[in-house]
Amino acid sequence: MALSDETPLAEVGEFELIEAFIGLYPQGDDVVVGPGDDAAVVRIRNGHVVVSTDVMVEGRHFRRDWASGGDVGRRAAAQNLSDINAMGGVAHSMTVGLTLPTDLPVGWALDFARGFADECAKVGAQVIGGDTTRGDQVVIAVTAIGAVTRAPVLRSGARPGDVVALCGRQGWAAGGLAVLTRGFRSPRVLVEAYRSPEPPYAAGGDAAEAGATSMIDVSDGLVADAGHLAVESGVAIDLRTESFEVAEPLHAVGSALGADPMQFILGGGDDHPLLATFPSASAVPMGWQVIGEVLEGSGVTVDGAAYEGPGGWVHF
Amino acid sequence: MALSDETPLAEVGEFELIEAFIGLYPQGDDVVVGPGDDAAVVRIRNGHVVVSTDVMVEGRHFRRDWASGGDVGRRAAAQNLSDINAMGGVAHSMTVGLTLPTDLPVGWALDFARGFADECAKVGAQVIGGDTTRGDQVVIAVTAIGAVTRAPVLRSGARPGDVVALCGRQGWAAGGLAVLTRGFRSPRVLVEAYRSPEPPYAAGGDAAEAGATSMIDVSDGLVADAGHLAVESGVAIDLRTESFEVAEPLHAVGSALGADPMQFILGGGDDHPLLATFPSASAVPMGWQVIGEVLEGSGVTVDGAAYEGPGGWVHF
Known part of the structure; x- marks a missing residue:
């Protein structure tokens, strides 16, 4: 406008x-x-x-x-x-x-x-x-x-053929927030995750050392922040849901609230894991999990399809 | 408490x-x-x-x-x-x-x-x-x-025998605020001074170069900020009103509002002049005006007497 x-x-x-x-x-x-x-x-x-x-x-x-x-x-x-x-x-x-x-x-x-x-x-x-x-x-x-003692890792360096990897808990804070929003206080581990995130502080330097081509901290939501990498790098990103092991407390909350626990993982922010791209799976450091790939094109897909779930964060 | x-x-x-x-x-x-x-x-x-x-x-x-x-x-x-x-x-x-x-x-x-x-x-x-x-x-x-490319000038370095000097407009913003508070818009030059201060940006480096022993920017009020230098340096400061040339717009506002224009100079903040101490008057750089002296003791006096006028800024 x-x-x-x-x-x-x-x-x-x-x-x-x-x-x-x-x-x-x-x-x-x-x-x-x-x-x-x-x-x-x-x-x-x-x-x-x-x-x-x-x-x-x-x-x-x-x-x-x-x-x-x-x-x-x-x-x-x-x-x-x-x-x-x-x-x-x-x-x-x-x-x-x-x-x-x-x-x-x-x-x-x-x-x-x-x-x-x-x-x-x-x-x-x-x-x-x-x-x-x-x-x-x-x-x-x-x-x-x-x-920084080496070249900083920007959002703009992802290239088609790179793998997408994540380090740190994702979706726990969103699960905790969903619980609190409905007036509950458990599962306590998720409420605590919302109240007090535990970002993987050592992972950023490790990723830079390992040759990460782009990196972002997930604060708006996994799909939303993957979108930032895609836009800034001029590429497409596909995330694969099968690569996530859904933690037990997220299953529990999903059952209690009648929600797909993947929505917390894909849409949630506030956990502050790192999302990065690497030239190959063999370059991904210990503690990181490969969750997708970088493709030619634009936008973010989940299992090859458009993502329609709850998204990121709009300030105004 | x-x-x-x-x-x-x-x-x-x-x-x-x-x-x-x-x-x-x-x-x-x-x-x-x-x-x-x-x-x-x-x-x-x-x-x-x-x-x-x-x-x-x-x-x-x-x-x-x-x-x-x-x-x-x-x-x-x-x-x-x-x-x-x-x-x-x-x-x-x-x-x-x-x-x-x-x-x-x-x-x-x-x-x-x-x-x-x-x-x-x-x-x-x-x-x-x-x-x-x-x-x-x-x-x-x-x-x-x-x-900073040399030792930073702190609030704590003033010594008895130093002179106190000021660089930049002081009291104009307070005069402008007094005008606005009463619903007026003139003298325009004071209202403008309140709206948009003009700190002497080159003066800090000059003062450091000239061997300033302490320095502060006046934002709370001249007496209040002189008090910060006095406390941090463990000294007393005496300011001399005769050293200020009261600008014509401040006289005009004083007359219009029935106030002593010195209250704007001594109590006002928001102009952001620099207040500093130097080992001697001969060390004071161009553009600075000597307005007082550093003494043994504690506290700030004006013409040797306690200052009872409007003071500084309390946050809570």
Whole structure:
């Protein structure tokens, strides 16, 4: 659609708005990767610094009755650390911008900070700054800064003939969210997966080392994020459902809710596994599972057919 | 006060909360400057990278009926660029986290981005990333990343016998805000100063080069920020009102509102001049004005007496 200055954001697509923003931000020669990938990479003096920013809003990305402050803190850190990981980088420093309502119990805020610090400690990153101010709702804006010591792995390098592989749990958080949405608290392992993801922090560097041709962290949904790789690389991707071993708790939730557990795996976000492409199955590192292939063409298919299930995440 | 987990933030002091946060964030050996100064400095491989984060909230830091999207964008960039400047650093890259309400006209958001990019261009910084999501109010979380090629100028280096000097307009934004608060739109030059500050971006490097012993950007208020230098350096600071030439528009507003124009200069924030200390008056660079001296003791005085006027900024 054409953007008029009076168009309310409600009528504007996420990518349209982002494209419009990016068009307004000139990039210099020393920006190795600018807006549009998992993280930006800039050359500062002798080093390559990786930077990623994410914003989480209460009521939209989390609910305080579904997750503790510590859970939200861990998740806020995890999703940014995962973005650095998805570039093949190592996170080093974090900043945290917060708006908090005045009626928030201070314990929630402290619990948040503890959870945040705990998650950062998993990769040796430290919180080096931030800003906190009053607002109508809890908003969390995190910036992660890291280093890459080799060429960063972008979204745009997948080539026909590559294999598609995944590392980390996928669909568990979506299963947990489905449970919580219906007022239940079990299976507990899925609820915990939703509250506190466990991204495979070592996997990004391994994949880069192994020659991954493209990589992304799955936060919007597996099909949606595979779609980002396909678009940026100018290829098609086919995922094979037979390659997934559906974990028992996902079967249980599927039965209880009358849902196909594959919908959590294909459509779910928030687990932050890594999705990458490699030149061949023999190049795929330990801990990764081959789940599909890269083809000529465009778009994402599942078992060779269009995917009609629940999809990704639309911001506006 | 003692913090209980159930204490609402409304009853907790800003610094108490920040201290509590900082206590939860361990700092490694390679963090040159951690939380608590204008910006954090980290050693990444061969370089020193400077990082600063600020959050602005609609209704608290700006009003959409008092400032255009472009004005707010310029201000959001300026206050972060100014923090890098206040370390003696040069800003290189920016990230922008946004929450925006769905009824916001897209023109406002685009105007914001334009203003933001324009301000960044003044110092050659570029926007390398960000995140935008829906929220109840406009929240802007900016992270600025820069480099320092010499030792950063901290808040803690002022010594008795140093002179205190200021570079840039001071009090104009507060005068403009006072005008807007009373429903007026003139003097226009003050309203513009409030809407779109003009920090002295070259002055930070000059001051560092000239041997500034401490430095801060004035955002909370002149007396309040002098107080930050005094506390961090363990010294007293006396400011001399006779050293300020009160600009004509400030006189005009003072007369119109029945206020002493010095209250805008001493209490006002938002202009983002730099405040620094130097070993002697002869060391003060061109463009800076000596406005006081550093003494043994603690606290900030004005003409030797306690300052009782409007003060700084309390976040909660």
